[in-house]
Amino acid sequence: MKTIRRSLVFMIVLSTVIVIESCNQNASVEERNKASLLRAHAELFDKGNLNYADEVFTPDYAGQGPEWIKNYVKERREAFPDLQTSVEPIIAEGNLVAWLRTQTGTHRGNSGGYQPTGKKVTFKTIVFSRFTNDGQIAEEWGVSDVDEALSGAGGIDGVYEYLPPGKGQAVNRNGQFISLFGPADGKAPMTSQGGSYTFSGDSVKNTIAYSTDPKQIGSVFWWKVKSWSADTLTYDVMNEKGERTGGGRALRVSN
Numbered sequence: 001m002k003t004i005r006r007s008l009v010f011m012i013v014l015s016t017v018i019v020i021e022s023c024n025q026n027a028s029v030e031e032r033n034k035a036s037l038l039r040a041h042a043e044l045f046d047k048g049n050l051n052y053a054d055e056v057f058t059p060d061y062a063g064q065g066p067e068w069i070k071n072y073v074k075e076r077r078e079a080f081p082d083l084q085t086s087v088e089p090i091i092a093e094g095n096l097v098a099w100l101r102t103q104t105g106t107h108r109g110n111s112g113g114y115q116p117t118g119k120k121v122t123f124k125t126i127v128f129s130r131f132t133n134d135g136q137i138a139e140e141w142g143v144s145d146v147d148e149a150l151s152g153a154g155g156i157d158g159v160y161e162y163l164p165p166g167k168g169q170a171v172n173r174n175g176q177f178i179s180l181f182g183p184a185d186g187k188a189p190m191t192s193q194g195g196s197y198t199f200s201g202d203s204v205k206n207t208i209a210y211s212t213d214p215k216q217i218g219s220v221f222w223w224k225v226k227s228w229s230a231d232t233l234t235y236d237v238m239n240e241k242g243e244r245t246g247g248g249r250a251l252r253v254s255n
Contacts, residue, residue: 030092033131037097038087040137044073045085045103058138079116080105095131100124107150114150114174118199123149156197156204156225160233160250170250172197177206191216203238 036056043052050073053066062068077083083105090099104122107114127142160170162181168190170179177197182190193216195209203224208216222238226247237246 029095030097032135033095033097033129034090034092036131036135037090037099037129037137041085041087041101044069045077045083048073048077050074056135056137058132058136061138062140075111076103079107079109079111081108082106095133097129097131098127099129100126111150112146116198117150117155119155121149156233157255158252159254160252163232163249163251166248166250203242 040052040056043049050070053069053073057066057069059065080103083103085101085103087099087101090097092098102122102124104120106120107117109116123144123146125142125144125146127140129137130139132138156172157174158172160172162168162170164184166181167184168179168181170177170181175196175198176194178192178194180190180192182188191211191213193208193211193213195207197204197206199205203222205220205222207220208218211217220240222240222242223235224238226234226236228234231252233250233252235247235250236244237248239245
């Protein structure tokens, strides 16, 4: 009977030791993966050390290996030269790490097709990273509000209807515009034009690439938001010297 009791006690102790060792090993792996993720962000985004991707990402990451993440970070840092990155919170379970990245920077270059606005924006990304047993990142899944942040930074994107004394429609989208405009009283013909726009401080520079009036092609005009009231935009039109030459109102009917 004593032998049975000793054996039972031994088995309980042994099981406890195994559980503790297993927990310690899991905790060690989880801490390693979290530390690796934080260092990857510091090396890549903060320092611009793109070659560090070769150490932490697997050869088949995203179907391209470390080159994919190198191109991604390079584009992001060029678009936001003053980019600041933080990762918090960060939670690990086994070889899976869930984390929230917050980035803030001034939009100075093209990012995902969004033309630079010169404005400071903040966007967040929630990601799940799967690590291999030897500590490399093999897969990631995530969702980000960067599109909303960049489209909102433009501030003028949307579909508009001009209000009297003007009439017509206009679309501003991701650095491109197209419009059909004329006086509401019909005393002058409607003009259609399109092209690109960029921001300079609080002013917008429109460059006309095509127009129903050939004389306008290649020319530019400046304008800026005077005020918003609900979805109604009141704007001033200016010359290159910043002098007001006209203005109008437009109703944003959709984003």
